[in-house]
Amino acid sequence: MAENQGLSTVPLFGEFTLSTNRKVRCSVKLTEQEFIVKRLTPAPVGWSRRVHSLKDCLGCRAYRGNDTGDSAAYLSVYFYPLRGRWMRTGISRQRVEHCFRFAALQEWRANLEEAERWARAVREWSSRQRHHGDGVLMQELPRPCRMMVLVNPLSGKGQSYTLYNNHIQRMLNEAGIIHTLFVTERQNHAREMVRDTDLSQWDALVIMSGDGLLYEVINGLLERPDWESAIRTPLGILPGGSGNALAASTHYYTGASSVSNVELLVSCGFLLCRGPVSRMDLVSIHLSSSTRLFSFLSLAWGFVADVDIESEKYRHLGAARFTVGTLVRLASLRIYKGKLSYLPVSREQKNKDSWSQRGEPYRNPMVSTESINVQQLGNIPSQNSRSLHGPPDSLLVPLDQQPPAHWVEVPEKDFVLVLAMYQSHLAEDLLAAPDATLDDGVIHLFYVRAGISRFALLRLFLAMEKGAHLATNCQHLVYTKVRALRLEPLSPQGILTVDGEVVKYGPVQAEVHRGLSRLISG
Numbered sequence: 001m002a003e004n005q006g007l008s009t010v011p012l013f014g015e016f017t018l019s020t021n022r023k024v025r026c027s028v029k030l031t032e033q034e035f036i037v038k039r040l041t042p043a044p045v046g047w048s049r050r051v052h053s054l055k056d057c058l059g060c061r062a063y064r065g066n067d068t069g070d071s072a073a074y075l076s077v078y079f080y081p082l083r084g085r086w087m088r089t090g091i092s093r094q095r096v097e098h099c100f101r102f103a104a105l106q107e108w109r110a111n112l113e114e115a116e117r118w119a120r121a122v123r124e125w126s127s128r129q130r131h132h133g134d135g136v137l138m139q140e141l142p143r144p145c146r147m148m149v150l151v152n153p154l155s156g157k158g159q160s161y162t163l164y165n166n167h168i169q170r171m172l173n174e175a176g177i178i179h180t181l182f183v184t185e186r187q188n189h190a191r192e193m194v195r196d197t198d199l200s201q202w203d204a205l206v207i208m209s210g211d212g213l214l215y216e217v218i219n220g221l222l223e224r225p226d227w228e229s230a231i232r233t234p235l236g237i238l239p240g241g242s243g244n245a246l247a248a249s250t251h252y253y254t255g256a257s258s259v260s261n262v263e264l265l266v267s268c269g270f271l272l273c274r275g276p277v278s279r280m281d282l283v284s285i286h287l288s289s290s291t292r293l294f295s296f297l298s299l300a301w302g303f304v305a306d307v308d309i310e311s312e313k314y315r316h317l318g319a320a321r322f323t324v325g326t327l328v329r330l331a332s333l334r335i336y337k338g339k340l341s342y343l344p345v346s347r348e349q350k351n352k353d354s355w356s357q358r359g360e361p362y363r364n365p366m367v368s369t370e371s372i373n374v375q376q377l378g379n380i381p382s383q384n385s386r387s388l389h390g391p392p393d394s395l396l397v398p399l400d401q402q403p404p405a406h407w408v409e410v411p412e413k414d415f416v417l418v419l420a421m422y423q424s425h426l427a428e429d430l431l432a433a434p435d436a437t438l439d440d441g442v443i444h445l446f447y448v449r450a451g452i453s454r455f456a457l458l459r460l461f462l463a464m465e466k467g468a469h470l471a472t473n474c475q476h477l478v479y480t481k482v483r484a485l486r487l488e489p490l491s492p493q494g495i496l497t498v499d500g501e502v503v504k505y506g507p508v509q510a511e512v513h514r515g516l517s518r519l520i521s522g
């Protein structure tokens with residue numbers, strides 16, 4: 001062990017019987033990349049050889065059986081490979097367990113030691129196989145890992161707790177993750193818990209709900225005096241709501257084909273257990289009420305916000321509530337009056353370049369009295385009168401001043417929708433920003449100008465299921481990548497949502513903070 005930096009040496013070979021049938025002998029081989037099982041006892045039906053990539057290994061366990069008179073030990077290894085779905089196209093992660101009986105030695109202790117040697121080697125070599133993305137890897141979660149799991153029992157169709165019991169609890173146990181379950185009892189419960197908890201007790205905070213509960217957790221972390229370290233606590237997301245946009249986004253970033261419901265849950269559970277932790281963008285949002293809050297997903301006004309909120313009454317339908325809501329709102333399509341301006345990614349870059357050519361550090365020219373603006377904008381009381389901290393917003397000026405001169409002002413004043421996205425999915429089956437990545441530092445801004453027909457709008461949303469809406473060449477749809485934006489609704493009434501939650505209607509502005517938070521994302 002001491003040589004080879006504590007790693008168990010591989011390959012390992014062994015011959016064991018199946019725990020379920022002692023008459024079936026198998027040869028087992030562990031290499032740096034694979035776990036290979038070959039049946040030595042011929043079987044009339046079923047498999048004769050199985051090869052698993054260690055990338056698909058969730059965990060393993062060595063243990064003694066219940067019978068104390070039995071000197072055997074057991075090794076269970078859990079894999080979740082991507083496999084073709086039964087009677088459907090596409091692939092999804094499906095659980096495969098191998099369990100072997102170790103009885104070659106007379107002493108139970110010796111058999112258990114041998115099983116533990118195998119378990120250690122499987123764990124070590126599978127952790128070496130973890131996929132490290134393109135430079136986004138921040139850190140591995142420590143092992144053993146301690147997770148706080150927050151479950152909203154009322155989210156989605158009210159099945160979160162059952163889904164946790166049926167799938168997630170088992171996966172966390174298989175991965176050897178120590179976790180404590182907290183069932184939220186009311187709105188803001190999770191926010192208060194993360195605001196007040198001793199974070200040194202936890203290696204990760206996991207949210208099993210819709211996106212609304214994560215929104216609470218992020219804002220709770222940023223209310224803490226130690227927000228700078230608190231917001232770097234690894235977060236995990238498990239789909240338990242009806243929208244599940246971030247869960248769908250994290251699955252999408254793995255490159256796997258699209259899945260929903262329990263298959264999405266298993267995929268996210270797998271990512272959660274395997275890590276690693278990546279950076280995730282957050283967007284600072286200023287409302288007319290002088291409130292500043294943080295958002296991880298979206299800011300919406302017009303059609304999308306209306307559908308999201310008005311379809312709450314169909315939540316018993318699960319994800320289908322958005323389809324029903326879309327059809328209902330299409331029937332009475334509205335036009336929303338407002339002013340939209342933004343700082344394009346390209347223009348911000350030019351600005352930075354011209355400053356650096358002059359050999360000076362970049363400063364947003366409109367906030368040269370930065371400290372004053374930042375103070376005014378940044379340190380304002382949050383909705384529940386607690387102070388929300390977070391980094392200063394260097395691109396924004398106060399809402400009662402004109403946006404900076406180098407920003408773009410959209411000429412149109414009549415919109416059907418404005419949607420700012422920072423992750424790929426708006427809902428499980430709505431791939432709104434196919435180009436988005438977890439920490440690209442970009443707000444993907446979409447707006448649809450008034451004048452679009454109902455049919456064309458429906459076509460856009462149908463195309464969005466596959467992320468093909470941008471290829472429809474719809475003349476009314478505009479897409480641009482920005483760092484900051486301001487929206488000033490002129491219609492006296494309307495709905496504004498942040499991460500799917502209603503916020504105070506009125507002027508709003510936003511700035512992206514690249515990689516401010518951490519997400520366990522695979």
Ligand SMILES: Nc1ncnc2c1ncn2[C@@H]1O[C@H](COP(=O)(O)OP(=O)(O)OP(=O)(O)O)[C@@H](O)[C@H]1O
Pocket residue numbers: 152153154155156157184185186187188189209210211212213214216240241242243244245500
């Ligand atoms: N026990 C509870 N009772 C009532 N509200 C709760 C409870 N626990 C959490 N909440 C609140 O429920 C709201 C909605 O939660 P969340 O968005 O996670 O689920 P959802 O609305 O079902 O999901 P989705 O947004 O995907 O439709 C959050 O604002 C949260 O504060």
